[in-house]
Amino acid sequence: MHHDLSGAEWRKSSHSNGGGGCIEVSDGYEGVMPVRDSKDPEGPALVFPAEAWRSFVAAVRAEEFGSV
Numbered sequence: 001m002h003h004d005l006s007g008a009e010w011r012k013s014s015h016s017n018g019g020g021g022c023i024e025v026s027d028g029y030e031g032v033m034p035v036r037d038s039k040d041p042e043g044p045a046l047v048f049p050a051e052a053w054r055s056f057v058a059a060v061r062a063e064e065f066g067s068v
Helices: 048-060
Strands: 011-012 023-026 032-037 045-050
Touching: 032 048, 045 048
Parallel strands: none
Antiparallel strands: 011 023, 023 032, 032 045
């Protein structure tokens, strides 16, 4: 499925460390969460199902992936 992200308003992760390893997300797309690499804003974006993104964020907050 194609999502038109040309008007997306991107925001950096609140966990950005300033070292260049950042992602940006764009809210406002029903049922999905677009994600892109902040170092390559003209590059591709990944679009995840919203529920999968919420589960991923919860797992990161719970440190289920260890210390990153």
